Amino acid sequence: MSNNFDVNFINDRLNEENIDPGLYVVATPIGNLSDITIRALNIISSSNLVLCEDTRISKKLTSKYGIKCSMRSFHQYNSKKMIDMVLPKLKSDQIISLISDAGTPTISDPGIDLIQACIEKNIKVCSIPGPSAVIGSLVSSGISTDQFSFLGFAPRDRKTKKTFHERISKSMETTIFFESPKRVIKTLSDLQVFIGDRTVALVRELTKKNEEIINGNITNVLKNLEKKEKILGEITVVISACTSKHSAEISDQQILDFAKDLEVEKIAISSIAKLIAEKYKVSKRRVYQLIIANKR
Numbered sequence: 001m002s003n004n005f006d007v008n009f010i011n012d013r014l015n016e017e018n019i020d021p022g023l024y025v026v027a028t029p030i031g032n033l034s035d036i037t038i039r040a041l042n043i044i045s046s047s048n049l050v051l052c053e054d055t056r057i058s059k060k061l062t063s064k065y066g067i068k069c070s071m072r073s074f075h076q077y078n079s080k081k082m083i084d085m086v087l088p089k090l091k092s093d094q095i096i097s098l099i100s101d102a103g104t105p106t107i108s109d110p111g112i113d114l115i116q117a118c119i120e121k122n123i124k125v126c127s128i129p130g131p132s133a134v135i136g137s138l139v140s141s142g143i144s145t146d147q148f149s150f151l152g153f154a155p156r157d158r159k160t161k162k163t164f165h166e167r168i169s170k171s172m173e174t175t176i177f178f179e180s181p182k183r184v185i186k187t188l189s190d191l192q193v194f195i196g197d198r199t200v201a202l203v204r205e206l207t208k209k210n211e212e213i214i215n216g217n218i219t220n221v222l223k224n225l226e227k228k229e230k231i232l233g234e235i236t237v238v239i240s241a242c243t244s245k246h247s248a249e250i251s252d253q254q255i256l257d258f259a260k261d262l263e264v265e266k267i268a269i270s271s272i273a274k275l276i277a278e279k280y281k282v283s284k285r286r287v288y289q290l291i292i293a294n295k296r
Contacts, residue, residue: 019046021093023118025111027104027130030234031208033064035131041065043128048094051082053101053109074098076110083117090123102234103133108152108178133206134176137236140213141201144241147173154179154187154237162257165194168239169254175239181231185222188237192218194254199240205233252290255282259291 024043029035044050045067051074052058058071074082090096100109118125134150154177155164168175168191179187184202195218202214202221210233214224225231255276262272269291277284 019043019095020124021090021095022124022126023090023115024095024097024126024128025105025115026097026099026128027132028058028061028099028102030102030131030133030136030206031211033061035207036061036065037128037130040128040130041067043095044069044097044099046095047097049086049089050097050099051086051111051114052099057101058099074110074114079110079113083114086114087117087121087123090118091121103131104129107132107134107150131207133178133203133234133236136206137201137203137238138174138176140203140206141238142215143174143199143201143238145174147241149173149175151175151177153177154183156183161190165191169195169242171242173241175241177237179235179237181233181235184231184235184237185225188218188222188225191239192222193251195239195242196251198242201238203236203238204231206236208233255280255287255290256294259287259294 019042024047026040026043027037028040044062047069050058050062050069050071052071053073053075055071055073062069062071072082086096098105098111098114100107100111103109105111106115115125138145138148149171151164151167155161181204188200188202197217197219199216200218200221202225204210204212204214214221216224258276259272262275267275269288273284273288273291276282276287
């Protein structure tokens with residue numbers, strides 16, 4: 001199958017839309033450059049300025065479609081300076097696009113401060129939808145799409161990790177997060193202690209040549225990953241919701257962690273055992289014996 005695209009077809013449709021001045025938040029491909037929409041190309045080509053994370057990456061996209069435009073790097077380290085520069089341009093009726101290296105801007109990427117500043121100044125902000133690693137991974141996972149939450153990148157520090165684990169353990173909806181290939185095995189192993197052997201989908205290199213989706217419970221997904229010589233690429237993890245079955249699978253370590261938190265409040269062991277047993281639908285005797293054994 002040919003990968004060539006019809007430049008004339010695209011060019012004929014560029015500039016068909018009358019574009020008002022304002023900030024346009026434009027989604028770009030997450031891997032396969034052919035996933036860009038015609039409307040996104042039109043907005044970018046019509047912009048007085050395009051703000052992007054890395055101009056070198058964004059120029060690969062514009063070069064593919066023969067678009068020449070003015071670009072400036074926009075990231076967390078220069079956002080204040082760039083906002084001060086961009087707002088007067090927007091107030092003078094210019095068209096400015098905000099794009100990221102991949103996907104939709106502000107989703108685990110910079111840009112929210114600029115959007116907030118535009119809203120405060122009554123400057124038009126328009127979203128140009130397109131590829132999303134979050135939605136793409138979810139619909140490919142086979143896990144419920146009825147309700148879901150996106151948690152961004154998995155945290156690294158211990159305190160935030162604990163909150164992260166507890167949130168997923170109690171979540172009654174599908175959970176999605178990003179993780180690096182270097183940390184994904186450790187993250188899934190840690191999660192298993194807190195949430196049991198839930199169904200997960202690990203989506204790697206979505207829309208790219210080496211796209212891979214690994215489905216199964218956490219144990220089987222870990223076995224698959226551990227067989228690989230090296231794990232590469234961008235990874236999205238999709239985890240099924242908590243159910244009564246999962247509650248019954250609460251680990252001993254998780255019980256002890258919850259008990260430790262309650263002991264700080266100087267609650268009697270028998271009361272702690274009752275609270276945990278009722279909350280997580282487990283045996284009170286199991287909880288009580290675990291706490292006592294851990295104190296020996």
